[in-house]
Amino acid sequence: MPLKSRISGTGSYAPENVLSNLDLEKKVDTSDEWITERTGIRERRIVKKGQTTSDLCLEASKKALEAASLAPKDLDMIIVATMSGDMPMPSTAAILQKKLGAKHAAAFDLNAACSGFLFGLSVADKFIRTGASQKLLLVGAEVNSRFIDWKDRSTCVLFGDGAGAAVIEPARGKSGIMSTELHTDGSLWDYICLPGGGSQHPPTAKTVRDRMHFIRMKGNETFKVAVRTLEKLVVNTLKANNVDPSQLAMLIPHQANLRIITATAQRLKLPMNRVAVNVDRYGNTSSASIPIALDEVVREGRIKTGDYVLLEAFGSGLTWASALIRW
Numbered sequence: 001m002p003l004k005s006r007i008s009g010t011g012s013y014a015p016e017n018v019l020s021n022l023d024l025e026k027k028v029d030t031s032d033e034w035i036t037e038r039t040g041i042r043e044r045r046i047v048k049k050g051q052t053t054s055d056l057c058l059e060a061s062k063k064a065l066e067a068a069s070l071a072p073k074d075l076d077m078i079i080v081a082t083m084s085g086d087m088p089m090p091s092t093a094a095i096l097q098k099k100l101g102a103k104h105a106a107a108f109d110l111n112a113a114c115s116g117f118l119f120g121l122s123v124a125d126k127f128i129r130t131g132a133s134q135k136l137l138l139v140g141a142e143v144n145s146r147f148i149d150w151k152d153r154s155t156c157v158l159f160g161d162g163a164g165a166a167v168i169e170p171a172r173g174k175s176g177i178m179s180t181e182l183h184t185d186g187s188l189w190d191y192i193c194l195p196g197g198g199s200q201h202p203p204t205a206k207t208v209r210d211r212m213h214f215i216r217m218k219g220n221e222t223f224k225v226a227v228r229t230l231e232k233l234v235v236n237t238l239k240a241n242n243v244d245p246s247q248l249a250m251l252i253p254h255q256a257n258l259r260i261i262t263a264t265a266q267r268l269k270l271p272m273n274r275v276a277v278n279v280d281r282y283g284n285t286s287s288a289s290i291p292i293a294l295d296e297v298v299r300e301g302r303i304k305t306g307d308y309v310l311l312e313a314f315g316s317g318l319t320w321a322s323a324l325i326r327w
């Protein structure tokens with residue numbers, strides 16, 4: 001039987017500080033009613049002063065390692081999916097390696113925005129299946145709050161901070177990652193971007209004045225592409241694996257907007273009790289949203305050995321991705 005990879009432990013962490021829609025009403029021209037109706041978000045978590053992306057990674061990772069009964073020194077690889085790392089260089093994964101004391105792990109970051117965790121899962125799956133890695137830690141983590149324009153109501157109500165982690169190990173038998181599928185359409189890169197601070201627009205007083213160091217999004221255009229693309233993606237992923245939607249125990253979607261999540265579930269005729277939803281409590285935590293949701297359903301006992309679990313994401317790039325897992 002060919003070697004597969006499996007998730008042997010999960011963990012997540014969200015900062016304690018809660019920012020509600022009512023709090024946002026006091027900052028910008030918005031309303032709890034608009035945010036709830038258009039997005040499903042009621043509140044989000046925001047880091048405290050001095051707290052960084054690697055700090056969130058550390059908390060989530062400790063829980064995932066404990067769940068997998070592993071010590072940091074057992075790890076041979078760490079991948080952090082993030083678009084809001086501690087600093088451009090070194091990688092947040094390197095800083096996490098130090099904080100964890102995971103001395104034997106090669107560590108690097110990967111950026112596919114909101115699809116980052118699933119791009120990371122696909123990379124992890126390959127490393128495990130080729131035998132190049134035996135014990136891999138994959139983390140999706142974001143401190144989006146530091147890259148949000150708090151004067152732009154069209155984006156500041158959407159995002160939150162958090163981290164989710166998964167330990168990936170070899171597996172034989174029926175359980176394991178069955179498939180991963182990755183896509184990018186770079187021609188639509190400007191639908192969601194953070195234009196300042198890179199080699200195209202290095203930081204200057206002008207880039208700061210022009211608010212180029214914040215996330216910009218063409219929300220409505222992105223919404224339409226996301227719904228269309230994700231509906232096609234989930235149907236194709238199940239078909240390619242000969243799994244009927246009725247056999248699916250749990251759909252774990254990226255948490256950007258409840259309307260997108262519902263549309264995808266409806267396309268599969270899935271009742272909402274078989275869909276992981278936490279966008280109401282955390283908002284869009286980008287690459288952290290799927291591992292946080294996965295950790296929640298695992299800890300709530302909502303998935304059991306042998307279940308089919310489908311993960312899907314859509315984000316800046318544009319990128320989109322899926323993973324089908326036999327739990």
Ligand code: ACO
Pocket residue numbers: 029030031034035038039113114115153154155157192219220221222223226256257260284286314315316
């Ligand atoms: N409060 C009140 N009104 C608002 C707000 C707000 N916070 N934000 C926008 N509006 C107004 C707009 O100004 C507009 O007013 P107008 O009609 O007078 O011009 C109206 O509401 C409608 O705006 P739309 O942008 O068309 O609203 P829409 O229904 O599309 O919802 C949203 C916006 C929530 C952003 C939605 O389009 C969405 O979820 N898009 C997809 C996001 C996504 O999936 N992103 C991918 C992942 S993110 C990543 O990768 C980093």
